[in-house]
Amino acid sequence: MGRNNVTIKDIAQKTGFSKSTVSRALCYDAHVSPDTRKKILECAKSLDFQPNYFAKGLKTQCSKTIAFFVPNIEIMIYPAIIQAMEVETRERGYTILLCDIQEDKEIAKEYVKKLKGRNVDGFIFSTALLNVEENEEILEVVRDGIPCVNLLRTDGVSATSVRLDNAKGSAMGVEYLLSKGKRRIAFLQGQEYLKLYKDRYEGYVNTLLKHGIKIDPDLIWYGYRGSERVATKIIPEKIKSGIDVDALFCASDNIAVDAIHALNEMGIKVPQDISVIGYDNVPISELFIPKLTSIGQPFKEMGKKAVDVLIDMIEGKKANTIEDYVFDPILMVRDTVC
Amino acid sequence: MGRNNVTIKDIAQKTGFSKSTVSRALCYDAHVSPDTRKKILECAKSLDFQPNYFAKGLKTQCSKTIAFFVPNIEIMIYPAIIQAMEVETRERGYTILLCDIQEDKEIAKEYVKKLKGRNVDGFIFSTALLNVEENEEILEVVRDGIPCVNLLRTDGVSATSVRLDNAKGSAMGVEYLLSKGKRRIAFLQGQEYLKLYKDRYEGYVNTLLKHGIKIDPDLIWYGYRGSERVATKIIPEKIKSGIDVDALFCASDNIAVDAIHALNEMGIKVPQDISVIGYDNVPISELFIPKLTSIGQPFKEMGKKAVDVLIDMIEGKKANTIEDYVFDPILMVRDTVC
DNA sequence: CTGAAAGCGCTTACAG
């Protein structure tokens, strides 16, 4: 039986140096002769020495751990992000702790408390709601002066953001639909408590106005009521009411999938009768039949960026000020627009 | 600025007791009077005391942390499992560390080394390959006597398993197809290096034999070659070669999705011309059009079970012996079989 | 039931 219990004391005895010198050699402290260092490193290697995490943490008060708060890991955008974050975190010598808060602020607050007790070095949140005051878990971390980044979901003010240019994505989608001759483009809005949907909506409005098309209130629909998915109910109602529509701009792929199911039910063909465009480019958009045209986010790069910015802040390479890192959306042309 | 730096020393000073007594009171040690305990707990609460994780770990050598190794978090079965595991882990007072090894044994071994240095209390692996000798990361943990569970992917011998009765799932699928009058059921095999696919294949074979149907080698196809998805290539080849087939039993939903795309391309209707059944019941099977008939796994219960068994082992409530916890599959009848 | 003291395995001023 045996975890590895080699300590610096063992190395000190084997090499004849003091624990102090061994510690300095292993931490690449400058004040140790090359010869001494070499002997100590060799000995450490031969004994398969692993420094005791707790002892180190107790002295330094650094855990080399960061936390990532996701609203719900079953949301299909997160796995790719998590993977990219994990690779980057590992390469920079840290460990990432995944916290699924299940859209519940109480769980988030509980986690923050627990993790502060573990001296987590920094936090990445993807849990910010539109109203800052509701983001208690983030505000608490910021108040404590612990480095912190908002990824994707942000309120724009509590901390540094790493996010998509959501309005631009809507502009790209609407421009594309216009280029295909669509003029009656309904907008299916997402959860209203998220800023990114506000931005997507504004992008839709401004792009139409820019092209001299008036906003028709009859074409502003909702894919969600609160956190409930309602597109499959709303769409038949709207269409049966006789509203003229030739395209659906959905604020998320979830809504687009619901929309296509609803249209299918009604015998309306996508894209021949009505074009549909989604947002986020989740993995299923490529597997879906017909393959879903969507506005993509560079998830992997954004995840990597969030980790890099955070660790730079932790290590003092970046000031702990509030920045806004904005990424460009990508139009994924597939089969639901014609 | 300030993380919470309240220590037992502060509580000792405020209450007038010694650090020893404070520690005993907080740890619910028996030998402390109710009155003393009450005062100490109140004081701790008023100061929002959080015990220092490192100091505690340094003494106890327990981290209250377990690790979960996933082959690749982008595989769509994992988010639901992770969520269930996380809830259970949290409720039992532990933290879970997610390790995405990206199907790379080197990353797995690196992680094990790192996590042993962090005194992780136990491991849950979903990374076991069919051949035990290849599961070095698991064997190392077992050799060290650290509690360990194999979830879903198991080799059946290295450690306790929490898994599906994969053969039974195949039996259910094949029985269902037979009940619908199908007699030419092709089997599309998954990654051959995973035991669960071996079991699924055997379930298919045995069920046909049980019904007096001979196994036709012409109907044993492959959805994967190594780790490469080849169903979209294989299926047209097989069908164009004139093999008579009325149903595809796919060893995973991934394969089923590929299969339906391939059949679509060829103008073959599902389920009217050929029925298709998948395995795993991943989230997209319900979103897909047509909705995919599949063999489901009780992922949430299995995740919870793996955590419970592991923590019981860690806490000495269960012996560290090799057990086999087997869960029943569920036939999800949807729209791809008629 | 309570306290003084040792010790877990590191790091880091302080000397030399």
Place this chain on the structure above:
DNA sequence: CTGAAAGCGCTTACAG
């Protein structure tokens, strides 16, 4: 460049 010593914040035998 190297060593002796203190200390991080807990827990836990050992006394009383």
